[in-house]
Amino acid sequence: MATLKLKNLSKRYGKTVWGAKDINLEVNDKEFIVLLGPSGCGKTTTMRMIAGLEEVTQGIIYIDEKDVTFLPPRKRDISMVFQSYAVWPHLTVSDNIAFPLRLKNLKSAEIEKRVKEVSSLTKIEEYLERFPRQLSGGQRQRVALARALVVQPKVFLMDEPLSNLDAKLRVKMRTEMKAIHKKTQATTVFVTHDQAEAMSMADRIVIMKDGSIVQEGSTDDVYFDCEDMFVAGFIGTPPTNFLSMELGEKNGKLLLVNSAFSFEPIGENYEILKNYSGKQVIMGVRPESMQVFKEKKPESVFSREVLVTEPQGSHQIVAIELDDQIVKIVAPPFPKVNPGEIVHIGFEHDRIMFFNPETEKRIRKA
Amino acid sequence: MTLNQSVTLEPHKSGFPWKKVIPYILIAPTVIYYIIFWIRPVLTSIIQSFTPEIGTGFTVENYSRIFNDPVFWQAVVNTGIFVIISVTLEFVVAFGLALIINKKFKGSSLLLAIALIPMALPPVAVGAMWSSGFATYGWLNSLLMSMGLIGEGEKILFLAGSDFQSLMLIIIIDAWQVIPFMMTILLAGLQGIPKESIEAGYVFGGTRFKVLRKITMPMLKPSIQTALILRIISAIQVWLIIVLIFGFRRIPVLLEEVVFFQEQVQNEYKLALAYSVIVALVVSVVAVFYLKVSGAFKGDEEQ
The missing domain is CATH 3.40.50.300 (P-loop containing nucleotide triphosphate hydrolases)
Structure with a gap:
């Protein structure tokens, strides 16, 4: 060998x-x-x-x-x-x-x-x-x-x-x-x-x-x-969701903004993005790194109507529409989510990846 | 009526068993054609070859005359030599060419087009072309002279060589015409071999020669068999080119004798028929023998 x-x-x-x-x-x-x-x-x-x-x-x-x-x-x-x-x-x-x-x-x-x-x-x-x-x-x-x-x-x-x-x-x-x-x-x-x-x-x-x-x-x-x-x-099925975000600043705090919602990058993400204030970034989130809640919770970032669901047995795929784009979320099989229902969505923040929209390369901590 | 009620299924009856008869009806025209235009004349020739030229009755006179004619034996030998040398030569060259053209280098399709030209020419044209070429004042000598290879007094007397040399000349001319035909069959076969099979041969330790010998050629076997059997049969039947270049009875071969007795001599029609029967028999025996030896029949059993 x-x-x-x-x-x-x-x-x-x-x-x-x-x-x-x-x-x-x-x-x-x-x-x-x-x-x-x-x-x-x-x-x-x-x-x-x-x-x-x-x-x-x-x-x-x-x-x-x-x-x-x-x-x-x-x-x-x-x-x-x-x-x-x-x-x-x-x-x-x-x-x-x-x-x-x-x-x-x-x-x-x-x-x-x-x-x-x-x-x-x-x-x-x-x-x-x-x-x-x-x-x-x-x-x-x-x-x-x-x-x-x-x-x-x-x-x-x-x-x-x-x-x-x-x-x-x-x-x-x-x-x-x-x-x-x-x-x-x-x-x-x-x-x-x-x-x-x-x-x-x-x-x-x-x-x-x-x-x-x-x-x-x-x-x-x-x-x-x-x-x-x-x-x-x-890599991955369904593939990573890509969301276009702009980095704004409010009250001295960094804020990730798009047409539907905004949230504050925390922990590691703040370190990664602190020099990108005012710039565009692309946020990549894996479908299973997003959470779907039936009730509003402190960790949910925005709310959306469910477009369709795809039950898979071991899990269910929940699709929502965001900026004319389909975002897919992998959720546990229960509780069942139904199309038309308003759900509250959160992120696993330490799993989010940020990319430079021009080079499409990953943005890493400076 | 409930769904569970049992129903006796009766076989569908029809008066006439069309299903069994239709195949025979479909094949009948071919069989009839075959009987009228193939079997009948063949049988007639065989029967006629056993009758005297004038009158009726059974006789083996035609055959005994042939077997006692030294020219017949000369024809057998010549045909044999022609078949062995020309088929071997043509196969080797055609296979080599097919391998080269199959490489798909720049200009390989142009080479293929050029190589196919002789195949498109009818034998009569080929005979005319080469007999004018080999004449003492023919174009071949002029060409050699203009290239400075021979002098004015050194013209080559191509057509005046010994019998064996003349036969070789015929073999070369025949090869010139037939090689493209064989090459086409072999090339088609080569293109049917999956590329990965050959590549596997190289990966698993084969040199170029070993891969050719152990993988390419066995996988090409059906094409090689087709090319060889077609070629052997047509080589046994050579005559036109010989007659066009040398005339009758200078280099006798089997089929040339048939034509000689049929067309050149009066009242030897039955003898010509006997000759035809002999040629047909030789061709069949050689073909069956070849297919047996090469294992073409065995191929079906393995399937």
Whole structure:
């Protein structure tokens, strides 16, 4: 097992289009890292450069401190699970898995032993003599996984491996893959556009946009401590609510004002905003960091009529309209809130994030 | 009437079993066409080939004359050599070209368009073009002279070589025309192979050659089979180009003999028929043998 380091990795298509730009990333030994982003953000390009399937325009790739930037894939000590599985249709399952080992000229007893090991790990022992076309999508996926595991690579690459499975199987495979990773302890880079997948599997999430890394950190980091409005809006369902606020001053006190309500930034928020008096900021609040009260309470900031509610069983989503914008709030399942009802709304102040409306970057304490 | 009341479901009866008959009615025109225009003439030729040229009655005279004719054996050998060398050569070159064009580099589609030109030419035009090229005062010698590769007195007598050299000349001309056809089939097959399957080959330790040998070619097998079987059959049936360049009976091949006895000689019609039967038999045997060996029949059982 090993480390992976990307230094200023860039890929240019044609003369001006950058598929990935200045990617700097260090993946630690045994770490499970997820590249997450919308389609076209460069996550797959980055992974393909690591695999050696895409030429690097600029930058260096180190695997275990060794520069592999210009090595062919077979000399990089990596393995990969492809989105379409890419199991070879003309070979049986066991030949598919054994293929990389045969190319390494391993003894057949050793090959047999290792094929057996991984096929029991991925639960495909019964299908070893079948051809891929006789397997379901989920089973083929397991074959692809077994083939990738059998080579015991330094770095394990997975390119949206679960995206072709149905929703239920996807959730199941997620857990299984995490368990397999725990057993094999392989350094892994996993590409996905599914944030639930990323959050549940990753030791560390790397969020990409337009070919660059926007933020990297643990699930909690990227969820609660967003670097910019893109991350705050991309991660979480429903996404973060963004409210345009102006910072006013009244009786020597700082005040956050919009057309519907105003309140005083307290504690940490005061420290963050004290130099922004008279300026516009964007307030980002997660739906579950807002509270809905049936009666007016001291902590409620404003009142609004409920537009619709979406019961979810474990919680309910309450939607209100504010400045021609829908604001969604995640509330406990009881007491039930009904559309048309006037509710009183408060904030968890230490969970509010403030962003600069021009740069869309997070405003942090000076 | 309550909903719970039981109802006896009777099978829907109709007088005539249309469902069973309709498929036969639909296929009937094809079968009839096939019988009239294919099976009948084939059977007639076979039967006629066992009758004497003049008169009636059963005879194997036509066949024994063919088998005792040294030109027939010469034709068998020539055809055999032609098939083996031309199919091998054409496959290798066509496969190489298909791999190159499949790379989708700048100008690959232009290259494809150029490569396809010979396929569009009819064999007669190809024969005319190359026979004028290989003539002693033909355009090929002029070209070589103008390029300064040969002098005035060093004109190459392309058409005056040994039989084997002449056959090679034919193979080259034929390859020139047929390679685009094979390449098209192989290229279509290559484009049907998912990119990730090939990439997986490289990721899992394959060199270019290993991936080609162990992944690309097995996955291309249906296309390779199609290209080879079509090509083998048409190679056994070569004759027009040979006749256009060398005339009859200079380089005898099987089908050329059929045409020779039918068109060039009077009153040898039955002999020509016997020859046709032999050629048809050779083609069928070779085709079935090839498909058997290459495992084309086995493919269906695995499905």
